Amino acid sequence: MIKAAYPGSFDPITHGHRDLVERAARQFDEVVVAIANNINKKTMFSIEERVDLASAVLAHLDNVTVAPVTGLIVDFTEQLGATAILRGLRAVSDFEFEFQLASMNRNLKPEIETLFMTPAEQYSYISSSLVKEVARFNGDVSMFLHPLVLEQLQQKLAQA
Numbered sequence: 001m002i003k004a005a006y007p008g009s010f011d012p013i014t015h016g017h018r019d020l021v022e023r024a025a026r027q028f029d030e031v032v033v034a035i036a037n038n039i040n041k042k043t044m045f046s047i048e049e050r051v052d053l054a055s056a057v058l059a060h061l062d063n064v065t066v067a068p069v070t071g072l073i074v075d076f077t078e079q080l081g082a083t084a085i086l087r088g089l090r091a092v093s094d095f096e097f098e099f100q101l102a103s104m105n106r107n108l109k110p111e112i113e114t115l116f117m118t119p120a121e122q123y124s125y126i127s128s129s130l131v132k133e134v135a136r137f138n139g140d141v142s143m144f145l146h147p148l149v150l151e152q153l154q155q156k157l158a159q160a
């Protein structure tokens with residue numbers, strides 16, 4: 001039974017994240033999407049909203065669950081009984097930070113392996129932050145988000 005944790009902010013979940021989880025769900029027995037509750041990082045959606053949106057978008061995948069995480073990802077991963085941390089790589093620009101993170105996590109817990117996956121080409125340049133920025137200026141981001149996520153993003157922007 002091979003379990004993997006896929007950590008991130010998911011603020012909010014995009015088709016890039018969804019694509020990665022669908023690929024991972026075919027490779028692992030179980031995937032846990034770990035939504036970081038980092039008080040130092042200002043997010044548009046609360047931890048509860050991010051968990052609810054990701055759960056709705058990923059509901060079609062039987063071996064995928066979504067959970068909030070407060071502490072260290074390596075500790076969460078170990079407690080789950082998972083052996084891998086999954087991260088997505090888009091362009092070369094992601095590499096430097098991901099390399100640092102993977103090296104730090106290996107230092108903290110050598111038995112946990114960080115694995116990288118790439119999304120389908122059409123999602124290789126999208127990020128939650130870019131999608132939010134474009135939406136803020138009324139750009140059409142419907143091709144990058146689940147309809148429920150799009151609706152809640154539009155509601156947030158209307159309240160702002």
Ligand code: ADP
Nearest residue numbers: 007008009010016017087088089119123126127
């Ligand atoms: P973080 O704040 O930890 O970077 P994100 O929610 O932005 O959290 O991303 C979580 C993970 O998903 C990261 O490994 C990130 O590189 C990856 N990711 C984000 N968007 C995409 C995408 N479009 N395609 C592939 N991976 C992605």
